[in-house]
Amino acid sequence: MPGIxxxxxxxTLEDSPQTRSLLGVFEEDTAATSSYFSQLFKAMQRIYDAxxxxxxATHLTSRLLKDYEKQRFPLGGDDEVMSSTLQQFAKVxxxxxxxxAVLSTQLADAMMFPITQFQERDLREIxxxxxxxxxxxxxxxxxxxxxxRLSKRKENEKVKxxxxxxxxxxxxxxxxxIMHYFASLNMLQYKKKIALLEPLLGYMQAQISFFKLGSExxxxxxxxxxxxxxxxxxNMSSYQLHYIKIIMSQ
Amino acid sequence: MPGIxxxxxxxTLEDSPQTRSLLGVFEEDTAATSSYFSQLFKAMQRIYDAxxxxxxATHLTSRLLKDYEKQRFPLGGDDEVMSSTLQQFAKVxxxxxxxxAVLSTQLADAMMFPITQFQERDLREIxxxxxxxxxxxxxxxxxxxxxxRLSKRKENEKVKxxxxxxxxxxxxxxxxxIMHYFASLNMLQYKKKIALLEPLLGYMQAQISFFKLGSExxxxxxxxxxxxxxxxxxNMSSYQLHYIKIIMSQ
Numbered sequence: 348m349p350g351i352x353x354x355x356x357x358x359t360l361e362d363s364p365q366t367r368s369l370l371g372v373f374e375e376d377t378a379a380t381s382s383y384f385s386q387l388f389k390a391m392q393r394i395y396d397a398x399x400x401x402x403x404a405t406h407l408t409s410r411l412l413k414d415y416e417k418q419r420f421p422l423g424g425d426d427e428v429m430s431s432t433l434q435q436f437a438k439v440x441x442x443x444x445x446x447x448a449v450l451s452t453q454l455a456d457a458m459m460f461p462i463t464q465f466q467e468r469d470l471r472e473i474x475x476x477x478x479x480x481x482x483x484x485x486x487x488x489x490x491x492x493x494x495x496r497l498s499k500r501k502e503n504e505k506v507k508x509x510x511x512x513x514x515x516x517x518x519x520x521x522x523x524x525i526m527h528y529f530a531s532l533n534m535l536q537y538k539k540k541i542a543l544l545e546p547l548l549g550y551m552q553a554q555i556s557f558f559k560l561g562s563e564x565x566x567x568x569x570x571x572x573x574x575x576x577x578x579x580x581x582n583m584s585s586y587q588l589h590y591i592k593i594i595m596s597q
Numbered sequence: 598m599p600g601i602x603x604x605x606x607x608x609t610l611e612d613s614p615q616t617r618s619l620l621g622v623f624e625e626d627t628a629a630t631s632s633y634f635s636q637l638f639k640a641m642q643r644i645y646d647a648x649x650x651x652x653x654a655t656h657l658t659s660r661l662l663k664d665y666e667k668q669r670f671p672l673g674g675d676d677e678v679m680s681s682t683l684q685q686f687a688k689v690x691x692x693x694x695x696x697x698a699v700l701s702t703q704l705a706d707a708m709m710f711p712i713t714q715f716q717e718r719d720l721r722e723i724x725x726x727x728x729x730x731x732x733x734x735x736x737x738x739x740x741x742x743x744x745x746r747l748s749k750r751k752e753n754e755k756v757k758x759x760x761x762x763x764x765x766x767x768x769x770x771x772x773x774x775i776m777h778y779f780a781s782l783n784m785l786q787y788k789k790k791i792a793l794l795e796p797l798l799g800y801m802q803a804q805i806s807f808f809k810l811g812s813e814x815x816x817x818x819x820x821x822x823x824x825x826x827x828x829x830x831x832n833m834s835s836y837q838l839h840y841i842k843i844i845m846s847q
Contacts, residue, residue, distance in 0.1 A: 373672065375671045376671045376673070379668060379669065380670065383661075383665070383668055383670075386661055387658070387662075390654055390657045390658040390661055393650065393653075393657065394651065394655060394658060396650075397647050397648075398647075398651060400643065401644065401647035401648060401651060403643075404640055404643035404644040404647050407640045407643065408644060411633075411636055411637050412637075415633070415793075418629060419629065420626055420630065420633075421622045421623075421625045421626045422602055422622065422623065423602060423626070423786060426790075429790055429793075432794070433793065436797050439801065440797075443804060536672060540676075543665075544682070544826065547662075547686050547690075548823065550690075551686075551690075551819060552823065554811075554819075555816050555819055555820065555823075557811075558808060558811035558812045558815070558816050559812065561804075561807075561808035561811070562808045562809065562811070562812035562813075566805050569801060573798065576794065576798060
């Protein structure tokens with residue numbers, strides 16, 4: 348139904364069938380929004396959890412490499428080239444795990460926070476307002492019923508006034524709650540757009556920062572380091588090949 | 598024990614206490630190596646699994662955004678700006694998930710493959726060779742026992758020859774297996790260095806490619822896109838603020 352995007356607050360007092368029907372459409376839309384956001388929330392939570400796990404596993408790997416020299420290997424304990432190479436690896440991998448940790452924090456603040464707020468505050472508010480509206484409608488119905496039974500019997504003026512007062516108060520309360528409910532449903536149409544775009548923007552900004560951090564600060568120094576290590580490994584491989592030949596010639 | 602790094606193959610025939618003791622040191626070192634690699638393997642497996650999960654979760658998020666326009670929202674179905682914005686987000690996030698998938702593949706080939714090979718082929722080989730060596734030693738002991746019992750009794754020449762032949766064959770077999778076992782233990786001292794450095798190099802190269810891919814191809818086009826979206830969201834937020842003011846003035 349294109350074009351419909353606002354519940355008329357000015358018609359809340361009338362409570363017409365048209366308004367009720369329009370309310371139904373808004374409630375359906377809210378249900379569809381809830382369901383869609385719930386899926387998106389789960390997907391983003393998976394990204395966030397995986398990013399945290401990646402950060403932790405990278406940190407663990409770095410720590411294991413750092414601990415290499417503390418291992419009590421009965422042989423090759425004097426292999427300082429190997430130890431210092433692994434220390435360097437530990438250092439660069441630790442830097443990488445710091446980048447991952449920064450990314451995790453940014454995802455928490457700029458992606459998970461806004462989408463969680465929308466789920467737990469804005470969508471939850473609608474559910475509560477619907478309940479409050481339902482309760483105040485029931486209260487009003489009760490008061491109106493009491494009033495209609497009143498007119499058939501003879502009652503004293505005091506009771507009559509009390510019931511009248513009750514009808515008035517509950518009507519006023521119902522009107523307030525429906526106003527609040529309608530206003531929140533209207534607001535949700537705007538909030539849901541922000542709630543979709545804000546975490547996505549946060550996600551993208553965090554990724555861009557991560558790539559920048561990685562490529563500007565780390566890549567260059569890593570490449571130099573890797574060229575050196577690469578040469579060592581190549582030499583080691585040559586030595587290994589040489590050794591294999593010796594063994595085979597025995 | 599610095600300096601020790603080779604089991605003497607030329608002494609395998611003698612089977613001296615010194616050689617046996619040195620073998621013990623190599624076996625201890627192999628056990629320590631196994632234990633260290635097992636921890637490192639688990640940490641790398643965690644990185645790899647987290648990277649795969651990140652790749653999958655990113656892809657899922659992109660797919661959900663792509664599916665936004667297929668959702669049957671009763672309201673705002675005509676919101677083409679929102680739909681096309683989310684399509685663009687879906688596209689860039691899908692590109693990012695492709696980068697993650699490339700990284701996953703590289704980690705599989707250049708990190709998980711070599712460390713798995715070392716675990717399942719090289720370290721496993723040592724275990725098997727030790728068993729084979731044990732069996733051939735037992736066979737030789739049995740043959741020698743039979744021979745020593747022979748000399749006390751009078752046997753016919755044929756049986757004597759058979760037992761002699763058996764001692765010779767089992768001794769030859771034992772010597773072959775100990776040679777093989779020693780050679781593999783010696784080789785392991787070199788292989789373990791390669792097995793440490795190769796997956797780390799693979800890991801680093803994969804990360805560098807990932808950062809390059811991300812910063813060269815994606816970051817720039819993303820930033821332009823985000824500037825546009827940022828403006829839209831800012832406008833939307835202004836509109837939202839404006840709307841809140843209208844509601845509050847009612």
